[in-house]
Amino acid sequence: MLDPKLLRENTAEVANRLAKRGFNFDVATFEHLENQRKTLQVRAQELQNKRNVSSKAIGEAKAKGLDIVPMREEVNQLGEELKQVEVALALVQQQLHDFCAGLPNLPHPSVPEGLTEEENVEVRVGGTPPVFSFTPKDHVDLGAKNKGMNFEVAAKLTGSRFVVLQGQLARLQRALAQFMLDIHTQEHGYTEVYVPYIVNKHSLFGTGQLPKFAEDLFALDTDQGYYLIPTAEVSVTNFVRDEIVPASSLPLKFVCHSTCFRSEAGSYGRDMRGMIRQHQFEKVELVQLVLPEQSLEALEALTGHAEVILKRLGLPYRAVEHCAGDLSPSAAKSYDLEVWLPSQQCYREISSCSNCEDYQARRMQARYRHPTTNKPELLHTLNGSGLAVGRTLVAIMENFQDEKGNIHLPEALWAYTGGVRVIGEE
RNA sequence: GGAGAGGUGGCUGAGCGGUCGAAAGCGGCGGUCUUGAAAACCGUUGAGGGGUCUCCCCUCCCAGGGUUCGAAUCCCUGCCUCUCCGCCA
Known part of the structure; x- marks a missing residue:
């Protein structure tokens, strides 16, 4: 939600700024x-x-x-x-x-101009894409040979866009989530939280999924009007809905591993093969609730925290800043982290980190008491994946494969896989 | 699932249908005192919104309806919390 006073008093300016993201006010x-x-x-x-x-x-x-x-x-x-x-x-x-x-957030003045994904700006590159002496397989083929990635069974159980993992791959996914949680809690100062995967409409309104994007969500057919969370951002950010937190408690930094559920209604035919786009996936989410004057630098920090995971795993990636037109509705400024996928010969999103400024806070009435004026003021909210676990699994399989189809796990994970360093035939 | 109790300001907790946005305490803020701090004392302190915006007004006591000239207070519905019993991962 935008500031109603700004909307009334500077209508033309608001219209101009929204036009930058391609929104017709x-x-x-x-x-x-x-x-x-x-x-x-x-x-x-x-x-x-x-x-x-x-x-x-x-x-x-x-x-x-x-x-x-x-x-x-x-x-x-x-x-x-x-x-x-x-x-x-x-x-x-x-x-x-x-x-x-229904109005989206105003893009931050520092956000690059542009209306489509093509105009996003690469801000840095980490690692280099691997060069193979053979034709690399994609994760579906790599996971097939008795390694435990099974889309057929999942389709039988449910339908398309689901997967069954078993054995070492199931364990690897679990290991990745643990690894990420440990780094964010031990090195980056986040508090681990466990949250409901089912939320009410108020929460979804607060973070901006409702009313406009109901079709992206799975609604439960019960009379409470519950939905499955599309991201833990919804549950965690809403901790402070209708609260006035003491300024001294900010910043609040939470990390949450959760399953996420998305209907993918608007993506028929896209990424139909493999684990890239599923109705259900695991994600480790970072959320920060901060003083307004700290949100800009908090976004840099939060993005950096997500980036550490890619670095520790040795995955090639790049960081991209969204142009105004590619910002999600709640975001004022965002960076995507994209991991290299050899099978697709391109970078694919594995994390999206956003500063929502006071947009979500206003919808939630999430405030802090200003230390000098003693008045309640809207706080700023940020969120980012740190990282999408399913896509991280895919990236590890594809980037660290050998000619025989074995997967060589990065050293950082060995402690989490019970010493297993290679997933393969032998 | 059965039985009961209750939801009031940052917190605890009062509140005969009218002068109640709401006692009291705690906390917060300002001040006196002090070398400083604590204690004590004095003052102050809910939120959201509107306007003809140095002033005035409206709304809000879980939510939504209703009764009334007038509702925190009475009536209905829903939600939530707590206690006991049963069942259960």
Whole structure:
């Protein structure tokens, strides 16, 4: 959600900044609704004030034993119009709210211009893509030969875009999650949390998935209106919804390993092969809740924390900054980390790190008490994958394969695989 | 699943249908005192929103409806929390 004052007072500026991300802000509709709101609200408050004053007078008159019947009739007159105005106002405010809830965040001024993914800017490269003396296999072929990656069984159990892992590959996925959690908790100062994988609508509104992106989510067919989380960002960020946290407690830094569920409704036909795009996947998520003046540098730090995982694993990657048009709706500024996939001969997203500034905080009413003014102020929220575990598994398989199809695990993982260094035939 | 209790400001906790945005305590902030700190004392201190914006007004006591001139207080519905019993990973 954007600052309603900014929206009202600098409508043109907001429209311009949203245009940078390719969003068409309907100024005419907004101004029309806003004018209606103002007229109705002023009138409603006027009538409410009259009613309050009269009612109070009735109370006093009654205490003195005076006749209150004529006064009561006068207020009754007022009630009719008040009811009408209140209904009309509620309708307009609902429309305004819906309109504003659908607006994406403003891109940070430092974000590169551009409308499509092609205009994202590579900011650094880590490692170098491996050169093979043979034709490298993709993870599906590598996982097939008795190594325990099975899409057929998963399709039988459920449908497309699911996988069954067993044996060393199942263990490797578990090892990766443990490894990531340990680094973030022990070296980067995050607190590990375990959270519900099912959330209510308020939480999804808070982080921006609802109302606009309901079709990306799995909704549970129960009357509570529950959804499966598409990312632990939803559960963790909402810790501070409707809270006023002491400034001294910030920054709050949480790391959370969770399963994530996405309907992938808009991606028919894309990445149909393998584990790249699944309805269910594992992710280790980083969330930071920070003072506004610290969010810009917090994003650099958080991205760096995710990057450490790729470095320790020795995976070739690059960091890319989103151009304005490629930002996700809640984000003011984002970096993607992309890992090299030999089978595709390109970098693929393995982490997306975003500074949402006060966009989610305003939707959540997540605030801190300002130390000098003593007033509640919106805090800033950040999140990023550290990393997507399933895609990390894929990257390790593909980058560290040998001619026989064995997978040589990076040394950093040996302690987590019970000493297993190679996954293969022998 | 059965039985009961309850949801009030940052926290604990009062609140006959009218003068209650709400007692009291704690905490926070400011001050006096002190070399400094603590203690003590004095003052101050909810949130959101609107306007004709150095002032005025509206809304909010879990949520949503209802009764009433007037609701934290009465009625209905829902949600949540706690206690006991049963069942269970």
